[in-house]
Each structure stands twice: as structure tokens, then as C-alpha cells.
Amino acid sequence: MTDLRQTKTYAVLTAALFMMSLLFMAGAAGAGEERVPLPHPAMSEKAQKAENCVAPVSEMRRYHMQYLKHQRVETLRKGVRGNPYSLKSCVNCHAVKDKAAGGARTADAFCSSCHKYAAVTIDCFSCHTNKAADRKKTSAVQSPVSQLAAHLEKAAKDRSLLK
Template identity: 40%
Template sequence: MKDKRMTRQQHWPVASAIAVVFALFSWVAVAGVPLPDIPLAVKGDQCVEDTDFMRRNHMDVMLHQRDETVHEGIRTKRHSLKGCFTCHIVKGADNQPVTIKDPKHFCRVCHDYAAVNVDCFQCHTSIPDAKKSGGKL
């Protein structure tokens, strides 16, 4: 009866194959995924909150603003959606603000990257109001 255990010579190809697979997975992990190209704010010197805070918490801030406005009647400009668009406007080739339908829209850049649905614009406009901004966009 033959011994079915692998010899040392048979271990090397298997060990080498395993090492190659681990090396490939390590390379993919180190290479990472390219980050989205987030458009810079075009107006203002500073955001209403720290950039890192807003990246992580903007949804909570907007929901809090919504609750204060809709449920309590308190309207402030600090965290309003209109305020976001005043600074974070992205213009297209025609020099007009792009809407949420355009992948370059400020909100879509990160939300598309993270595969998160943006449903704000089912009710709200996704561009600043030209009349209220003095026609300057």
C-alpha cells in the first residue's frame, strides 16, 4: 500500500501557489480604491463646521435642521441646504450650476462613490436660486 502523504518535493509547488495568492491579495489591499474627486467650495473661507465633521455627520446635521424648521418653525441659515449650495456649487461647460442629474454635482460625487441614494432632491432643488443670489451663480 502506498503512502498518500506528500513528500517535501510536492510541498514546494503548493506552498509557492499559496504564497503567490497571499501576495496578490496583499497587493490589492495596499493599492486601495481611488478616492472621489470632491469639488472644493467656490465661496467662503470656511465651512460652517469642520470639514471632517461635515463629511461624517452632514446627514445628522441636515436632519436636525429639518426637524427644527419643519416641526418647530425655527429657520436658521447656518445648516440650511441653500447655504450648502451657496458655497458648493459646481458649474458645467455652459457655466451654469449642474443639477443632481449630473455626476459632477457636489452631492453626487461622494454619494455615487459610496453607493448611497440622495433623496433630498425629490422635494428640494439641487441648484441655487439665481433670483435670490442676485443672478450671480
């Protein structure tokens, strides 16, 4: 019986400690004058030039995650291509120059500003590249492999392979 009482005492003490720490944190947050500044996502040139995103900005802000999720199912599982809400398109349009990526355009600055503010962790970029597919850098024509491929293609054509 004494044992049970002890357990109860411990439980009450723990609960009280927990409540106190909660109150303390709430107080600390309320007392501070400064609030976390609102995010201002970096706008890429491309995005600025475009009159509108694939949907009105207010709509994109609220629903982009649903659109992305819907389309990822459509594209990967059903093979639907060319729909407007692809992550690749987001990155290509919204990416800005990123020192961390050696000057390449990445979507980090654009995506993370709001996600940090809203404390949202996304794992898109654990698989998808955050780099924009800029033609100069990744152009198929310039890589040695495609040069070789082009050469071979020509040779193959000469032998009238392409019926």
C-alpha cells in the same frame, strides 16, 4: 418522502450555487489591481474662499447628514429659521457650474462624488432644487412679475394704502 428528499436536494444545490457566486465575486474584486478612486468633490469658488465650512471639514464629512436631518425637523416642523445647516445653504455655497443644467450652478458634482463612492442614494433633490439661488438669474427685481408688483406697490403707496 421522496418528495421531501427532492426538496432538500434542491435547497442544497441552490445554497451551493449561491456560495459559489459569492466566492467568485469576492475573487474578482480581490484580483483586480485597480481600486475605485477616492472621490475629490468639486470645490466651488465660494467654498474655496470661505475659510471654513459651517463646521470643520472633518466634522461635516462625518455628520452632515445628521445635521441636515436635525435642522429639517427644526425648520419645517417648528419653524426655526436661520440655523446654519440648511440644505439651501449647502447648495448655495457648494454648487458649481453644471453643463447638464445649462450652465447654472448645481450641487450635483459636489454631492454625488462622495455619495457615489460610498454607494449612498439620497433623495434630497427629488424635492429640493439642486440649483444655487444665484442673484443674477433669479433676482426678484428683474422678473416681469416683480416689476409689475413694484409698479403696483408704488401705486398702492400713492393711495396711502400702507397705514
